[in-house]
Amino acid sequence: MPLPSLDSLESILAIVVVFSLLVLVHELGHFLLAKRAGILCREFALGMGPKLFRFKRGETEYTIRALPIGGLVRMAGEDPELDVLKPRMELAVQLDEAGRVTRLILDPKQWNSPSLVRGTVVHYDLEQKLSLTLETAGEQTRYAVHPQAQLVLAEQEIQIAPLNRQFRGKSVGQRFWTIFAGPAANFLLAFVLLALLGLLYGVPSNEPQLGEVRPGGPAAQAGLLEGDRVLSIEGRPVARWQEIVDVVSRSPGETLTFVIERGGAQHSVEVTIGRNEQNRGQIMVYSAITYSxxxxxxxxxxxxxxxxxxxxxxxxxxxxxxxxxxxxxxxxxxxxxxxxxxxxxxxxxxxxxxxxxxxxxxxxxxxxxxxxxxxxxxxxxxxxxxxxxxxxxxxxxxxxxxxxxxxxxxxxxxxxxxxxxxxx
Known part of the structure; x- marks a missing residue:
């Protein structure tokens, strides 16, 4: 059997929009709470697979990937690419006016600038002490490292992450809320969407007042009209719409006496209850709709x-x-x-x-x-x-x-x- 709902541009567009929205909101929950906790977020991605589109703002690269399924927030501390720095490795560093290392350049092709300091790595700590010791011409020099220093790999620059900017460096509570925020954002999205439905299409009222009366149905045949307020059924007072539903559902085929209020006057109406496919009673009428x-x-x-x-x-x-x-x-x-x-x-x-x-x-x-x-x-x-x-x-x-x-x-x-x- 073919997939009939996938044969139109409208359906395909709806699928892409719905799933992109769900993933976007989920990952946005993680992202916002991670940023609030001070975690360095390296990438915010929508989709999986190869990157199709990218731009960088601040510390984060925003990407759209080829496969429209899933997404990710890549946080500092989950970066195996930063393990390339090793003792006895030769590199060049760029210093700021205070003498702090701002760029660690591993590619020899980029060591041509005379402003760079070249040397062999003796010791480094890019997580806590933020220090780098280089040996140059037999002399060792210890440099402070800027907390936002860039590690340069070929043409790619990656910002280092001190422990206090990493996910694992945060408290249990901060990490909990960062993770929990993704699913929580999905519940919030559901609430917003359902509330939007209430704004656009109205909310079914629990007042015992008739809304749309389907033509040809038992209610219409009995003469009930939209706007009628049901006061009682078979002599039992009715205060809520659900009470009407309950009485009608358990009375298929029966004739019940409805007392209604219409235009300030009360009327008694005999209604023969219909029967649906589940053998439950129905009169083919909807509840009134409230817009607020x-x-x-x-x-x-x-x-x-x-x-x-x-x-x-x-x-x-x-x-x-x-x-x-x-x-x-x-x-x-x-x-x-x-x-x-x-x-x-x-x-x-x-x-x-x-x-x-x-x-x-x-x-x-x-x-x-x-x-x-x-x-x-x-x-x-x-x-x-x-x-x-x-x-x-x-x-x-x-x-x-x-x-x-x-x-x-x-x-x-x-x-x-x-x-x-x-x-x-």
Missing amino acids: PWAAVKYGAAATYEYTALILTSLGMLFTGTYGLEELSGPVGIFKMTGEFAQQGLEILIRWAAVLSINLGLFNLLPLPALDGGRLAFLGVEALRGRPVDPQKEGMVHFLGFAFLMLLILVVTWNDLQRFIFTG
């Missing part, structure tokens, strides 16, 4: 909570075996559904984007290696032990976790291909 900023804000918060609870329930069913892996959707399935929802209108697409954002936030909080939740778990262990886990051991655990996640993605992608392409 405060109602939109409350709706955004309530809907975010409800979707979060629903997704957590589904995750619980997955771990308890109620759902199997064959029922999961991967990138192919999510792309397909996003394209389909884009065809159904902006309201549906915005709601779907909010649900995906909550999914992304919750998934990243799972205490699995390579996810934000896994890193938070290691921070919890560090807080309990009073010292960090060996970085090499932690790195190996995250590497194995990443391999497992890639395998899981392959499995669910195969499920998607079987479901959408190989089966009718």
Whole structure:
């Protein structure tokens, strides 16, 4: 079966915009809290793979990469390229007016300037003492190093990072909030999107007042009109819209007496309840819609909570075996559904984007290696032990976790291909 939602420019554009927005907001959460903690952020990337576009502002390089999946904030302390500086290595340095090293130049092709000082590295500390000792013509000289000195590799310049500018040099609390901020930003995005829906399309009211009455439905056939306020059903007073829904849902096929208020007068109306596909009662009428900023804000918060609870329930069913892996959707399935929802209108697409954002936030909080939740778990262990886990051991655990996640993605992608392409 073809992927029908991917055959239009509108659908493809919707997929790119939605996923770029989710990743951008997630990484922006990490980035802003890292900057607030004083961590040197070397790169803010949207996408994965080769760099297509880049520009540098301040200390950070901003890039767009070829594959529109994922993103990253590369923080100081995660830079194997800085390990190239070794004792007994020859280099040249540039000094400022105070005699501090501002550039460490490793490429001999760039040693031509007479203002440079050349020598052999005897000792260096670019993390705490910020010092460099060079031997020149048999004489050793110790230089102070500027905290924003540049390490020059060929044509690439990399800013050094003292320990207090590195992720690992921050307190447990600062590192916790830097990691947690990514998933938190996704929940905030969901809230904003759902509140925006409330502003644009209104918020369903819980007042017992009828909104749109579908033509030909049981309510329309009984003579009910939009704007009617339901006072009672079968003699029982009604104060909230949900009470109407509950009574109607459990009364398929029955005829109920509605007492309504219309134009200041009360009327008694006999309504024969219809039946839906789930054998529950329906009268084909919607609740009234409220348009107000405060109602939109409350709706955004309530809907975010409800979707979060629903997704957590589904995750619980997955771990308890109620759902199997064959029922999961991967990138192919999510792309397909996003394209389909884009065809159904902006309201549906915005709601779907909010649900995906909550999914992304919750998934990243799972205490699995390579996810934000896994890193938070290691921070919890560090807080309990009073010292960090060996970085090499932690790195190996995250590497194995990443391999497992890639395998899981392959499995669910195969499920998607079987479901959408190989089966009718």
